[in-house]
Amino acid sequence: MLPPAPPSSVFSNPTQMGGLFAYLDAGSGSMIVQAIVGGVAAVAVAGKFYWRRFLGFIGVRKKNDS
């Protein structure tokens, strides 16, 4: 099971959007798939991605915390 998705306001920060450079909407879901299907190398990335989301969800990490 995937961890629950936190409300978008928790994470999105328009000033940090790399999407400013792209004319094509890469799609958030489509980007995450790429972090999951990349074999062994992807496990750490996907794990860390979801761990950070989880921390954000339970309030340990603030939205601009990097």
Add this chain to the structure above:
Amino acid sequence: MEPRVDRGSFRDPDSRVFYAGDSVHRALSERGLADWDALAATTLFRDKVAEGKLVGTEQLPEPNGLPAELDAERVAAVLRHDRVPVVSYPYEWPFGMLKDAALLELELLLAALDEELILKDASPYNVQWRGTQPVFVDVGSFERLREGEPWAGYRQFCMLLLYPLMLQAFRKVPFQPWLRGSLEGIEPAEMRRLLTFRDRFRRGVLTNVVLHAKLEARYADREVKQDLKKAGFRTELIRVNARKLRKLVRRLEWKPGRTAWSTYRTMNPYDEPDAAAKLDFVREAAGARQRRLVWDLGCNDGRFTRVAAMHADYTLAVDADAAVVEALYRELRDEGADTILPLVGNLADPSPGLGWRGAERRPLVDRGRPDLTLALALVHHVALTSNVPIRDFLDWLAGLQTELVIEFPTRDDPMVQRLLSRKGPGANPDYDTETFERALNERWRVERRETLPSGTRILYRASPSA
């Protein structure tokens, strides 16, 4: 003629295609120019152009001669591209062509990553053809790699290449009507619903379709790029994914069943003596002089296309049956044919203008008018199956201002009888030799007429009368 912007080139503001006379140009922004400089310096660029996989491109000394629609102040440089003979679209390609286009995109993506570049999109419209050789024409699609970001083109690759191929390979549903109906392709959620439970266990489906659809729904309005970057996303993941996609696409196969047309020749033995006479007739008509562009409408196995193509710079082989076009494509590709382009198309329902203002994708007639058209064993299907009035059909052909080789099967012809017998007595009264010949003579100068050995088929060679 005034330079004009390509109506299908507006999505990427850093790179706009325009036409000046017979040349295809590309106007680049400052950022587009920096990306081009990075590409032009690579061996990838030199090698892929030499292999014919990337369109030949040079930078013009000055960004002059811009169309009025472009803001000259924002144009930093202009490129000039080699032309492809005739533009075609994915909804006109058989399975094998879409598959080869997908493999070319992945090949270029992987090569780009090695040069610290990436493709910013994955549109099959970026691939065109020189005969059966796919050529990537959107040089503006290459941009400098930004470490830590996923591939922006992955979603488009799925929607316009991977899913349509899967749909045909797994479900035997033709992708052409779908791609023609939706220029963006098939959404991940739609694709998931189109596949069966059994399909979910096929290679690549669980991740590229099921998981993709689920994550897309879950993260619809959420920005994740920065989070992925911080989690350590790196270019190696794009490379691994591209290799997996390549393996996946290579394994997708479509085995067309027997269609009415793929068995047409073997089921019509009476056709054989006629075919020999027809070959002679076409050989003579085509050999009269070198043509620039020939259309063979209703090309079937391409037997007559090949004869016409010997005396033409370029030939389109069009048939409504994707199975025969697929077979022809595979044959021609194996031969390395570069002057015959096989396309799926139905005369009674031809490719329309599509997209923004109905002009992003153009009708076939706007992409290259023929100077010789073959319409062999065709008119009875147009007139009797699709009920297009004979005069209307000839009007349309006359509008092309093309020389013509046309075959008319009379009402006594076994195939005509078969088509008429399904409709009842007295159907299609305008379908008779006299009406046809009168209508033909009103619009054309008939130069040769020959009745084939069967006695039920007549060939005409005609020139525009004007």
